[in-house]
Amino acid sequence: LRTGIPEAVFAEGKDDAELLKIIKSSSNNGIIVTRLTNKRYQQMEEGINQVLTPNMAIEYNQKARILVIRTQEVKKIGKIGLITAGTSDIPVAEETRIVAEESGCEVLKSYDVGVAGIHRLFSQIRLMLDADVEVIVVVAGMEGALPSVVAGLVDVPVVGVPTSVGYGVGEGGFTALYAMLQSCAPGIAVVNIDNGFGAAIFASKIIKSRKRS
Amino acid sequence: LRTGIPEAVFAEGKDDAELLKIIKSSSNNGIIVTRLTNKRYQQMEEGINQVLTPNMAIEYNQKARILVIRTQEVKKIGKIGLITAGTSDIPVAEETRIVAEESGCEVLKSYDVGVAGIHRLFSQIRLMLDADVEVIVVVAGMEGALPSVVAGLVDVPVVGVPTSVGYGVGEGGFTALYAMLQSCAPGIAVVNIDNGFGAAIFASKIIKSRKRS
Amino acid sequence: LRTGIPEAVFAEGKDDAELLKIIKSSSNNGIIVTRLTNKRYQQMEEGINQVLTPNMAIEYNQKARILVIRTQEVKKIGKIGLITAGTSDIPVAEETRIVAEESGCEVLKSYDVGVAGIHRLFSQIRLMLDADVEVIVVVAGMEGALPSVVAGLVDVPVVGVPTSVGYGVGEGGFTALYAMLQSCAPGIAVVNIDNGFGAAIFASKIIKSRKRS
Amino acid sequence: LRTGIPEAVFAEGKDDAELLKIIKSSSNNGIIVTRLTNKRYQQMEEGINQVLTPNMAIEYNQKARILVIRTQEVKKIGKIGLITAGTSDIPVAEETRIVAEESGCEVLKSYDVGVAGIHRLFSQIRLMLDADVEVIVVVAGMEGALPSVVAGLVDVPVVGVPTSVGYGVGEGGFTALYAMLQSCAPGIAVVNIDNGFGAAIFASKIIKSRKRS
Amino acid sequence: LRTGIPEAVFAEGKDDAELLKIIKSSSNNGIIVTRLTNKRYQQMEEGINQVLTPNMAIEYNQKARILVIRTQEVKKIGKIGLITAGTSDIPVAEETRIVAEESGCEVLKSYDVGVAGIHRLFSQIRLMLDADVEVIVVVAGMEGALPSVVAGLVDVPVVGVPTSVGYGVGEGGFTALYAMLQSCAPGIAVVNIDNGFGAAIFASKIIKSRKRS
Amino acid sequence: LRTGIPEAVFAEGKDDAELLKIIKSSSNNGIIVTRLTNKRYQQMEEGINQVLTPNMAIEYNQKARILVIRTQEVKKIGKIGLITAGTSDIPVAEETRIVAEESGCEVLKSYDVGVAGIHRLFSQIRLMLDADVEVIVVVAGMEGALPSVVAGLVDVPVVGVPTSVGYGVGEGGFTALYAMLQSCAPGIAVVNIDNGFGAAIFASKIIKSRKRS
Amino acid sequence: LRTGIPEAVFAEGKDDAELLKIIKSSSNNGIIVTRLTNKRYQQMEEGINQVLTPNMAIEYNQKARILVIRTQEVKKIGKIGLITAGTSDIPVAEETRIVAEESGCEVLKSYDVGVAGIHRLFSQIRLMLDADVEVIVVVAGMEGALPSVVAGLVDVPVVGVPTSVGYGVGEGGFTALYAMLQSCAPGIAVVNIDNGFGAAIFASKIIKSRKRS
Amino acid sequence: LRTGIPEAVFAEGKDDAELLKIIKSSSNNGIIVTRLTNKRYQQMEEGINQVLTPNMAIEYNQKARILVIRTQEVKKIGKIGLITAGTSDIPVAEETRIVAEESGCEVLKSYDVGVAGIHRLFSQIRLMLDADVEVIVVVAGMEGALPSVVAGLVDVPVVGVPTSVGYGVGEGGFTALYAMLQSCAPGIAVVNIDNGFGAAIFASKIIKSRKRS
Numbered sequence A, B, C, D, E, F, G, H: 001l002r003t004g005i006p007e008a009v010f011a012e013g014k015d016d017a018e019l020l021k022i023i024k025s026s027s028n029n030g031i032i033v034t035r036l037t038n039k040r041y042q043q044m045e046e047g048i049n050q051v052l053t054p055n056m057a058i059e060y061n062q063k064a065r066i067l068v069i070r071t072q073e074v075k076k077i078g079k080i081g082l083i084t085a086g087t088s089d090i091p092v093a094e095e096t097r098i099v100a101e102e103s104g105c106e107v108l109k110s111y112d113v114g115v116a117g118i119h120r121l122f123s124q125i126r127l128m129l130d131a132d133v134e135v136i137v138v139v140a141g142m143e144g145a146l147p148s149v150v151a152g153l154v155d156v157p158v159v160g161v162p163t164s165v166g167y168g169v170g171e172g173g174f175t176a177l178y179a180m181l182q183s184c185a186p187g188i189a190v191v192n193i194d195n196g197f198g199a200a201i202f203a204s205k206i207i208k209s210r211k212r213s
Ligand SMILES: Nc1ncnc2c1ncn2[C@@H]1O[C@H](COP(=O)(O)O)[C@@H](O)[C@H]1O
Pocket: A086, A087, A088, B184, B185, B186, C007, C008, C009, C010, C011, C034, C035, C195, C196, C197, C198
């Protein structure tokens, strides 16, 4: 069983040849390709299959725009919670989910539980705490209020992921980012806008750090 | 009994002579001087007293930095709710309270009920709704999440007042402003950062508009 | 007759499957789909028709990019005024009109009456006031001066809707937004850039709030 | 009689010694020192008097923060209009007035005629046009709507001077600047925020340009 | 012969039907349609021809993206200079040229004379001054230094038109705009980024203002 | 022995009376007052002493601007590392140290080890890892590169604290904040600019979360 | 052998006719066309070939988007180092490489050696210093930390080229630009975002400046 | 004779004790303290004298806000040119001059030669080139056009130093910075706003780099 964070490559800004070369030279632990659109994946699928070795299994997730090339099972290391405010935040959250799972985390997810239906939020968080998640990742765009509310309800650390969902003053995700950074509920740390990948790595480092001691 | 919105003057950016001249020429309905610091009021007190006529009563509020010069009682026209997220938002809220009262509103206030102690917030809002407030003004700095939460709980219109309380990315109040504008709970409209005055005028216009029909 | 604000869903950022699922599970009061482009509506039309139940009537407005799925007539609750500065602000205003009407408001509209032809503006506002509108929604891009002018002429509350119409320093609508927030005519509150939906909900809450008392 | 634009020096960012040296070496046409606070003028008064030659007359204006050192009368070359929206815009307007007068312009001024009292504005503009002003300088902070309104009423060119009067989103004067640049009434050109000096020079160049042909 | 500024309509943000309706109802003086791309003009050409009356002549300029519908010759009122820093600024300058000509200005143009070849600039400006231009319009993107240099060389007023030519920190044209506003050479006023239209109207108002007196 | 995060109050934006009232009503676990300048502490010292009860010990740290009012010893729960890039980052780091210690963390600190002396940085990090810290807090202003470098060297999660140390483009701390968010080394999460307090709470939540399972 | 910096033209913002005209009139030293996309080059290839004279050799580089039209060999004048942090920075670096080579520089390049694999970076820099490069150009996007690290290791001047590689807060390249400007390692100067061309010219001027003395 | 760049410490953000400690532990090459205001220097003078050793000479420059503690003469390594646009840019330029001289550069300075008096600029640059300067540092605020003009006239590399001199849109120095980065004259690289120190170090590295080969 493999342990540890997988190698990853960011597809945007690289041309197909560069991407194939990186995949080909990836280590025995496999590799994760993020921000790979479905259209591009279709185009490259044949090329990718040619550079794969027999021990590699391949899995593409269109919503999360992620391609996972896996060589061995991953050892489970602990649990994280994963929440989105809206439906539109799901692609970013799915990036978190897949990367966290490839890093060995069991992910308890609950999507589209924004502050509107606050009672549904309460019960979902209860389930996560009962399952002993060690960190909760909260993905939200618009006014980015959800991490503040969650952090006011739990003792585990909360990792906020602002998304670029929104328009007008919310375009680009800065409102959500700033709101999370400026939260009056302490115990929140934040990653870059739409950085579902980074949140997953950070969350799994929290869990790994615990396992070590 | 007087009805209607009182004349008002913004003290910043005017020198003492200009201010005194405006006060002197104010109408029979009296005048409200906003953004008048305590220090400045002390300096001008004597001069102001000299331009007052016998029918004028004077009241200075240091926290709200407001001077009210009143000539007659104001007729009550209806009720508004007034909420602040934190202690630091109180000066802006007090500006709202005094201006709204001078416009004939009865103000039910509840200060420092941010999202942290959400149950206290619930009971305060209950009290306001039971008293039939027709609009709730919510004053908040930092991440500005409170109006979203309130608007999710009530049917009356919510007027958000972002404050410049905060530091780092929150400095200047833009995070709070943008969060309120971008709220996923509809039914919120917003005034300028720290504009307690404008929120009071807007809220009393809502009530006056009703009285007319 | 139905009363109350209809359920609404924001189409951008959701894929077709998600949208259909939401429409299907919408309540008996029907649902409004906003920001649904004509092209996308054409693609989804068949799918939408399949999930409709017999009691549902469907109406799509291309200019406003809104799809209304209605189950019963809406009860009229009061009147609002609706003004745009230019021709380019009409799509946002139409979003306001449709959502306000679905919320029970009678909408007196007057489009393309910017500050240039100020006398035409005067007469339009006179008509609205004579008809006893309780709030006026003013939609404007560019330098966003119109709400200031209107608020200087009327006693009813004015809701400003900045639009992203403009270029150079006006691109994105921030100039219009800031001008409205910074208006020297008090009695204006503002919603997000291009948020015709939010203005409609806020305006109808003002009217509903009156009906209650 | 002197004609032509006077030499000018910007006092901020220069120490007293540098300023005195520049004044001393100024040409026979005299010199204008802008942005010289009253406090600083008091400190430097003695020093300045010592470097003056007998043919120089000195005039300090505290509101405009300008020191004029004049050697001869200025020849009148034409008329400009000068309008401010509020009381707080007066210091910037006074900078314009003094520099324009030193450049030979007759200045018809009308202060504090913002969009609120629009009929007073109408009559003031009428007076200016009847007096054959060739350009109107409009000084305004806050939402900066006044130049748009004026430009909609007159045929002469309008020069907008945004001021840093305002708070919240209006702080620093960018809202006023952008609103003027983005005006839907064509025929406006704009100078830097608080740049009363530049507006005066530009306006007098318009008039001088005419005299030449 | 016609005198006076022609009616104009901004094509962006209006759909074809709206545009045709405006053209149809345009006055006897004809109309100018700005920001009409070539592609769109081709699509609308037939429709436009149908709404034209026999006395109307039509002229489309692809570079300037302008359609002129003219009913009578324009009377010449005076001369303006028109300069661009680079080749990429030409489309904006051509918008200025056509609108200024339709307003009765004779335009002396000199394109692509940026600060690099400063001696060519000198001789071009000499030609313009010798021809008695009354105002010079300078169109520049990138660092926007050209108006400062020109204003240091001439006595006539200079109107700066920043363009959105540039990349990195120059993207959108703000660097050019701010540089012009902040110029240490006085006598420059500025219009919005890419606003060739506004510069033309402003320049012709300067000339018309002269003619009146 | 007390466990758990102490109550805390942010002194800025509250007047002395409000602060004393909050201290007085603080729970049996004591209270931490942050952002209390030395000058203000001196003024309030007497008043604070009067509201203290006998079981309370008081400790003021001038560098960190923190007042700790403690009622019982804190139980140690684990270790964190704490690094600053420069000398000027120390006040923010000291805020982290004191709050983390009051939350039960043992803090291994290493100040002024910026990227310049990279070998000293290596040895300090070695010491921390050997001591089994579970999280490293990195405080840095200017270009904010240190967290990236540290995250490239360790497996434990890194919490970045940008500081407002810097000038020019670095003023306000946004460069440091954005650099940390944008880090190409994954495994970093970030708190608000100068928010030493928030980093401490977040880090101790990581450790507490471990203790629970 | 030719010496000196070649003439260059920026293709964006010019239409094909303008570009061909410039190429045709280029001097005997040849010309470099930058920012010429492959697609556009294909379209123009025939036209370009027609305007070429027999002594001209043509070379197009797709990655760098550069077309070189050369008339004679370039004389070698010295060596520069060229480093990129990531794969996505290569197009900008290739622009630097080609322009520097056309200016007579020998370029020692080392791509994709970001701070992650710091030992590989060390050895690459060693090679460059051993080869006596006189300046090192460092191209980096994201958090832009690489120039700081390099400048801490070498005595030669470092020229930073921020790239627009990144997303969220890093979008547009401002984070990288500001980080380089704000570097705590002195000895770095910076060019515009994505300005590989400017870095090449600047670096070759450094070398030429040496040759002269 | 000493060669090489001196140790330097940035006084802002460090308290007096920290500063003294750093000075005390400075190496045998002496130390430069930058951003030390006159007022602060007076306060610390006694303390500094006490930590000095007999071989140390001390020199304080008030305009540049720099304290130089020197232990040995510096060996001359080459010449640089140093130009400011205005009088207000002199403090930043003096920081450059002193640090460059302490690094072994001979500095040919020419202050207050902005684009206005372009002929004086020409003759000053001629003098510098005749003296064989190897790099020219140009310090400018406001619209920052001077480096572009200089770079168009010389073959040596130009280092631009934007200053925070200016107001309105120029406040903070960003206009000058962006204009320099965006210059259409290639061969300019830029340091942070007001960073006279960095420009000096960079310029002397250019010269040192030459000496090495
Ligand atoms: N055009 C719109 N602008 C702003 N908010 C909207 C719009 N349309 C719908 N909404 C709000 O967004 C909520 C739905 O968000 P979602 O679940 O993402 O569809 C609705 O309950 C509305 O309150």
